[in-house]
Amino acid sequence: MPHAAVLPRTLWFTRCPVPTATGIAADRGWLTDAFAPDGIEVRSLQDAAPGADRAAHFTHALPGLFREGGNVPALWARSRGERTRLIGLTWIEERQSVLVAPGSGIRGAEALRGLRLAVPKHTIAIDFWRAMALRGFEGALASAGLSQQDAVLVDVPADGHEGQWAAELAALRRGDVDAVYVKGALAVEAARRSGAEVAVELDELPGHRFRINNGTPRPITVHQDLLDEHPDLVDRFLAVLLRAADWAAGRPDEVARILGAETGAGADGVAGAYRPGTHLTLHPDLTPQRLALLAEQESALYAHGFLPERVDITAWADPGPLRRAAALTGPPPARLPAAP
DSSP: OOOOOOSSEEEEEEEEEEEEEHHHHHTTTTTHHHGGGOEEEEESTTSSSSSOOTTTHHHHOOTTTEEEEHHHHHHHHHHHHEEEEHHHHHHHHOOOOEOOTTTTOSSSGGGGGOEOOOOOOOOOOHHHHHHHHHHHHHHHHHHTOGGGGGGGEEEEOTTHHHHHHHHHHHHOOOOOOEEEEEEEHHHHHHHHHHHHHHEEEESSSSGEEEEOOBBBBBEEEEHHHHHHHHHHHHHHHHHHHHHHHHHTTTTTOOOOOHHHHOOOOOOHHHHHHOOOTGGGGGOOOOOOOOOHHHHHHHHHHTTTTSSOOOOHHHHHOOOOOHHHHHHHOOOOOOOOOOOO
16 A cells, blocks of 8 residues: 655745735735644745745746746746646736836827837846736737737847836836836836836726736646645645635735735835725636636747747646635635636
């Protein structure tokens, strides 16, 4: 009779500095509490000692890691052959915008025709910043029946610049480019500091497909090794995330506080980036609609050369853990049907 696999001493989690059920659960201390009776320590990759493999946030080469973050690194890791599984997806609007120079008068997606669009270049293993800009401009242009061939893509070297979008906004101030893609709470603050004006609010475009990007939809992934050896731990971890999402649904002010800590932005940045109702959208699922949106993202990333091999989204997804986690927690509270 085979022996039961020995419990791991440590489970790891990592998340992007954005709204996530993982961030909520970590703030409440629930991940630690859930596994302490088993003698399992739950640690944040972001808060770990200097010797920790922080690159695992992108590579997912750590078998005991749960990741809730952007889909570009998650797809890249899977494309490179890492044995990860997709166990949940969220859709949270994050204030995606196209900024232009003050006084330019550029307004609307149609006005991007023929303009010079800033596309950053970072010397990192997977340049998700570049992918975000390309996909953001693609969505904006597509909403007006245009493609990237109707504009001019301008590479902007971004290494050595302090702050997100600093290189692109500096290029905008110099007049080297006409438009910059930004997203999230820190983008709201950066735009205000630079005096840039909004030409396109992607969040206001009809249809979710124009807003498909690194965080929309945002995957929750786990390593196949952990899923094979300890499926119950995966189920229980997801159950904590569902509990956190349920808790957040009734506490918008607390969620705003946690978002400030997670994003590093002030109250104005958080309020400007995340619409009322964000606290109701933290529940993961694996609906056909969200899987189809992720498949569109995968196809675009492969076409742009970010993925070395194709990723079969249906084969990657495993709905079992989320289904079992939901059975552990019961039905979620009613929430807005805003996201796909």
